[in-house]
Amino acid sequence: MYTIIVGGGQVGTYVAALLLTEKHQIKIIDKNRDRIALLEQSLPAENVLLGSGTDPNVLEAAGIHKANVLAAVTGSDETNLVVCGLARMEFKVPRVIARVNNPKNAWLYTPEMGVDVGLNQADLLAHLIVEEMSLGDMMTLLKLRKGLYSLVEEKVHPDSAANGKAVRDLTIPKNCVLAAIIRKGELIVPHGDTVLQSADEVVALVHSTELLQLNALLGPVAP
Secondary structure (H helix, E strand, O other): OEEEEEOOOHHHHHHHHHHHHOOOEEEEEEOOHHHHHHHHHHOOHHHEEEOOOOOHHHHHHOOHHHOOEEEEOOOOHHHHHHHHHHHHHHOOOOEEEEEEOOHHHHHHOOHHHOOOEEEEHHHHHHHHHHHHHHOOOOEEEEEEOOOOEEEEEEEOOOOEOOOOOEHHHOOOOOOEEEEEEEEOOEEEOOOOOOEOOOOOEEEEEEEHHHHHHHHHHHOEOOO
16 A cells, blocks of 8 residues: 655654655655754654655656655644645545644645545543543543444453353443453353353443443443
8 A cells, every 4th residue: 555644743753754665655745844854863864855745746756646645743733735636626636634633624624625534633632531530440442433432441340240150141232342351361252151250251242322321331330
């Protein structure tokens, strides 16, 4: 997969390094010469390009005609939206992802503006904090579908409704799937006759609206 990243700040640099580790082809663009010099200290020089991501000529030099994905992650919403519009409307990039800097501008990050996915960091962080405050010992491992689903992990509490019960007898939320059970370091694929035990680490995929239900099932019974 070939990815173009516009914006060589901390976010762009981290994404670029991660993609290179995963053996993807990338090109990262930034218009600041000092930042380019820093990028070349941590990334191969052939993956770095000096120029403005809002300049069609620079995007062409970066190989946008063969790009599968473009990620606009500069610190300016205006710049990110212009880059996304060019990528989608002018160059027909199949997948366009953008960083939302100011939550008040999130409404602009739409398919009509060329954006497939707008990542609102402030909103995601705020919701994660509130979620972690309300879910006790449940740990969020991964967010999917813009946060609509979560891959979570929680230990079965000794006083929970799930302790000592077979999976088939549990009142599992409708939009929830138990993916795995980790017991004393061993991975167990749960089936209907699998009996949960205290301290089992349950990994589940669950809809955001049903996190509290799952937490109530695996956590201590409310007094």
